[in-house]
Amino acid sequence: MEKIYTLSLAFISIVVINNLVLTKFLGICPYLGVSGRIDMAFGMGLAVTFVITLAGSMTWLIDHLILVPKGLEITRYVCYILVIAGAVQLVEMYLRKFFPPLYESFGIFLPLITTNCAILGLCLFLNVWATDNFPEAAVLSFGAGIGFTLAICIMAGIREQLNFSDVPKALRGAPITLITAGILTMAFMGFAGMIK
């Protein structure tokens, strides 16, 4: 019981309180690039969730089973990137086969998940936060993906509305998107300190 409580707290924490996009400003590239339409944003969110869950849990395993016992922490980045890149390649093949329209609309942003800093960030944060058991690492990884999906979908919803509003000419496009991102972040600041 105690364990489930901790895990659900960890999940809520990574989704809303320590949301990687909104509080750490990681993974901004797809967050701003693919948030034009909700369906695309949701697809991107799912792709990132898959990659981040796979990468997070696998790197935790590799880290704790091989790298730390052998004293090979210096090769962390290389190993992590290897895992992430492999996972992204897998996602790309899968999408290309089963969701060609989605694959087309992602364009360059799909392979760019490889270098999505939210994913490498999460893998490294698992060390920083000293996550010492596998379920917690897996839940945190999955939660980070869900948090990313949440953030990008909210953003896409706002941007779809923005298309119909009268934005001053100087702010159209990227500027208003960045302002929106800033205000959204401030809204999420309200969650800070909810869990001790």
Added chain:
Amino acid sequence: MINIFIAQINWLELWNNSWPAGVTMLVLGLGFSIILLIADKKLKVEADPTIERIYMALPRIDCGTCGFAGCSSYAKAVAADPVLLGKCAPGGAACAQKIAEILNLQVSGEGAPKRPIVHCGAKKSDKTYFGKYDGIASCTSANATSNVQACKFGCLGYGDCKASCKFSSITIVDGLATINYNTCTGCGACAKACPRGLIEMVPFNYDKIMTVACRSQESGKDTKAFCKVGCIACKLCAKQTDAFSINNNLSKLDYSKYTPNEQFKTAMEKCPTNTIVYRGK
């Protein structure tokens, strides 16, 4: 210097420390390549090479004239349905020919590339204004206002066509939209943008063709009062060659009949208001 550094390295210790790292990465890389190779077999997508070849034959400027999102989606559509052949205005006949060759089809029809012509020749000093227009500086709003300028048909000069042009080929020179035919691709965006429908897509059989630079359907008397270079339908050009026809107080040139010969030159010289002009490169 370097020798000293190398001498200080304990090779055995280095080897003992580094081989597990190498093996780890080797195993990881090998594992992933095996997974990916299996996935590649299972998830292989058969890409159609003709689509790629059609795409390479297109201008790849993604102007959207064909009605598709871009050149790649047009290439896909053409490969599936050859009826859509020839929709690419910037590519023109040469491009259609290439695609037809790729698809093993015979192509026929008009070969001349279409380019826009502004059917107005009035500079600011030629026009007559009733009052001053202080509204939004766009043709669409100005066109909704009566009396923005005397001529209800002429170029307003606020540059809606200029804004629509992706290739910066249109400039407003002295209140008149002027097209740079060297950079124009014939995508037709300006023809759609003009609220007065002044811009027409015309087949250019020659680099430089003649045109009646006026759309005014007012009576000759009114046109003369409003504009110094408007067509007054005097029929002098129609007497020279039957390519010109007069309808609704306006002379119209059938561009397919145009050839650069003496008859057309005389028609141009005879025009009392200098409405007939050359357009093109």
